[in-house]
Amino acid sequence: MMEFEEKVQATKPVFSGHLIDVEVQTVVTPKGQEATREVVHHAPAVALLMVDDDDRAILMKQWRAPIKKVTLEVPAGKVDPRDGGDPQKAAIREMNEETRLQAAHLKKINAAYTSVGFCDEYMTTYYATGLTPVTTALPQDADEELAMVKVTKDEAKAMIESGEIEDQKTVSALYYWFAQDVTHG
Amino acid sequence: MMEFEEKVQATKPVFSGHLIDVEVQTVVTPKGQEATREVVHHAPAVALLMVDDDDRAILMKQWRAPIKKVTLEVPAGKVDPRDGGDPQKAAIREMNEETRLQAAHLKKINAAYTSVGFCDEYMTTYYATGLTPVTTALPQDADEELAMVKVTKDEAKAMIESGEIEDQKTVSALYYWFAQDVTHG
Numbered sequence: 001m002m003e004f005e006e007k008v009q010a011t012k013p014v015f016s017g018h019l020i021d022v023e024v025q026t027v028v029t030p031k032g033q034e035a036t037r038e039v040v041h042h043a044p045a046v047a048l049l050m051v052d053d054d055d056r057a058i059l060m061k062q063w064r065a066p067i068k069k070v071t072l073e074v075p076a077g078k079v080d081p082r083d084g085g086d087p088q089k090a091a092i093r094e095m096n097e098e099t100r101l102q103a104a105h106l107k108k109i110n111a112a113y114t115s116v117g118f119c120d121e122y123m124t125t126y127y128a129t130g131l132t133p134v135t136t137a138l139p140q141d142a143d144e145e146l147a148m149v150k151v152t153k154d155e156a157k158a159m160i161e162s163g164e165i166e167d168q169k170t171v172s173a174l175y176y177w178f179a180q181d182v183t184h185g
Numbered sequence: 186m187m188e189f190e191e192k193v194q195a196t197k198p199v200f201s202g203h204l205i206d207v208e209v210q211t212v213v214t215p216k217g218q219e220a221t222r223e224v225v226h227h228a229p230a231v232a233l234l235m236v237d238d239d240d241r242a243i244l245m246k247q248w249r250a251p252i253k254k255v256t257l258e259v260p261a262g263k264v265d266p267r268d269g270g271d272p273q274k275a276a277i278r279e280m281n282e283e284t285r286l287q288a289a290h291l292k293k294i295n296a297a298y299t300s301v302g303f304c305d306e307y308m309t310t311y312y313a314t315g316l317t318p319v320t321t322a323l324p325q326d327a328d329e330e331l332a333m334v335k336v337t338k339d340e341a342k343a344m345i346e347s348g349e350i351e352d353q354k355t356v357s358a359l360y361y362w363f364a365q366d367v368t369h370g
Contacts, residue, residue, distance in 0.1 A: 004248040004255050004330050014200045015207050017223040019303055022200050022207055025250060035328040037250035038202040040225055042303065063189040065210060065222035066305045067298060070189050110345050112353040113252060114300045118204055118227065120251045121300055123353065143220040145189050160295050168297040168308065172357035179364035 003030055006037075019043075042121035046091045047076040049109070049173040050099065050128045056150040057177060058131075059170065060098055063145060072149060072159065073167045074174075075099055076123075087111075087124040095128060096138045098146055104130025109176055114169065125173055153178060188215055191222075204228075227306035231276045232261040234294070234358040235284065235313045241335040242362060243316075244355065245283055248330060257334060257344065258352045259359075260284055261308075272296075272309040280313060281323045283331055289315025294361055299354065310358055338363060 006027040015022040025037040050058040059072045075098040083089040088106065095101055111124040140146075151159065156174045159165040165174070191212040200207040206226040214220055235243040244257045260283040268274040273291065280286055296309040325331075336344065341359045344350040350359070 004246065004332075006248050006250060008250075008253075014202075017199075017209065018221065019223045020207075020225065022205075022225075024202065027250060029328050030248075030330055033328055036203065038204045039251045040205065040207075040304075041251075042300075061189065063191050063215075064298075064301045065191060065193075065212060066224045066226075066303060067301060067307075068193075071298075071301055073301070110351075110356050111348060112351045112356045113249075113256075114353045115227075115304060115306055116249045116251060116256055116258070116352050117230075118251060119225075119300060119304070122252075122351075143214050143218055145215055147189075163296060166295075166297045166307075167301050168299045168353055168357060171295050171297045172353060172360055175357055175360035175364055179360055179366075181364075 005030060006035070009034070038118055040115075040119040040121075042119055043078040043080065044085075044087065045076060045078050045114075045121060045123040046087045046094060047074050047123055047125045047169045047173060048091055048095055048128050049074055049125065049177055050095065050101065050103065050131060051177065052131050052150065054150075056152055057156060057174065058099055058101075059149045059151060059165075061147040061149060071167050072165050072170065074170045076169060088126070091124070091126045091128070093138060096134050096136075097140050099148060100134050100137055101131045102134050103128035104132070109173075112172075123169060125169065125176075127176070190215060191220070194219070223303055225300075225304040225306075227304055228263040228265070229270075229272065230261060230263050230299075230306060230308040231272045231279060232259050232308055232310045232354045232358060233276055233280060233313050234259055234310065234362055235280065235286065235288065235316060236362065237316050237335065239335075241337055242341060242359065243284055243286075244334045244336060244350075246332040246334060256352050257350050257355065259355045261354060273311070276309070276311045276313070278323060281319050282325050284333060285319050285322055286316045287319050288313035289317070294358075297357075308354060310354065310361075312361070
């Protein structure tokens with residue numbers, strides 16, 4: 001793929017935060033043209049398609065500052081130092097923190113960049129079934145308010161179409177769920 | 186949903202670029218706690234699940250600076266001033282610019298935030314079929330190198346599982362495609 005490769009000539013850090021770092025790169029394209037690339041660095045993350053024994057998916061309601069709205073999203077979070085860089089550990093921790101549930105079966109279904117045009121956030125998505133309450137609840141984020149909602153496949157489809165669900169990791173995980181019918185029945 | 190709402194106390198712009206603007210917000214949570222939110226502003230965008238008459242999806246190979254790699258992605262791009270804010274116009278323009286194709290049928294399948302934890306990028310995804318070559322080709326981005334690839338459903342599934350496809354808008358669009366069998370077959 002080297003015919004596509006851009007060479008970085010210079011990197012200028014422009015912001016360093018708790019959640020993100022931002023830099024501006026000066027690059028040379030394969031055709032020899034100089035261009036500027038704005039890049040956001042973000043920790044890797046996990047998302048969880050959690051489906052209970054009644055075939056309902058678990059979504060979380062929460063406030064999202066960038067859009068000043070409440071969203072409905074699959075449980076998700078950053079892979080953090082407690083997880084030792086292991087997304088599966090992060091997935092198990094997030095399920096406990098957000099839903100107080102654990103999964104008998106946890107299967108990785110994909111790993112993908114969420115906004116690859118400007119950001120390196122890399123999200124691993126798991127399919128969690130065989131859900132039961134945890135015996136030891138982990139502490140929750142102090143500045144995060146969450147509420148749990150359960151939806152059937154038909155409800156989830158209608159909520160994507162109406163725009164009530166408007167979070168891409170959630171739409172993607174739900175489409176995966178819908179597609180399972182193809183294989184299994 | 187007001188029980189979740191955070192009140193913004195102060196907003197500090199920290200970076201203003203061509204592609205993104207970044208600000209740090211000081212907010213007060215519903216429990217009265219002060220917290221910091223790092224927010225990236227990005228233009229709305231479109232993505233296209235383009236499926237040809239042989240039931241193959243169109244993917245584009247391109248270099249992505251944030252991850253220093255070539256990716257395989259569905260055609261996509263920003264809604265820009267030429268589109269007058271209309272995502273459907275952006276979708277038609279992007280199909281022309283990236284693939285030199287037009288679609289007899291163009292259906293909106295969802296609209297969603299790509300990284301809602303820190304960014305307001307809002308992406309509308311379309312399903313495009315009845316593909317034929319355009320009669321008038323629009324100019325392409327001077328600093329963007331692209332190559333087109335066509336994949337069957339089975340190839341796409343294997344490429345998500347192997348990690349060869351690792352772009353979330355693409356994974357989501359392909360899962361939607363896989364799920365169509367449920368309805369039609």
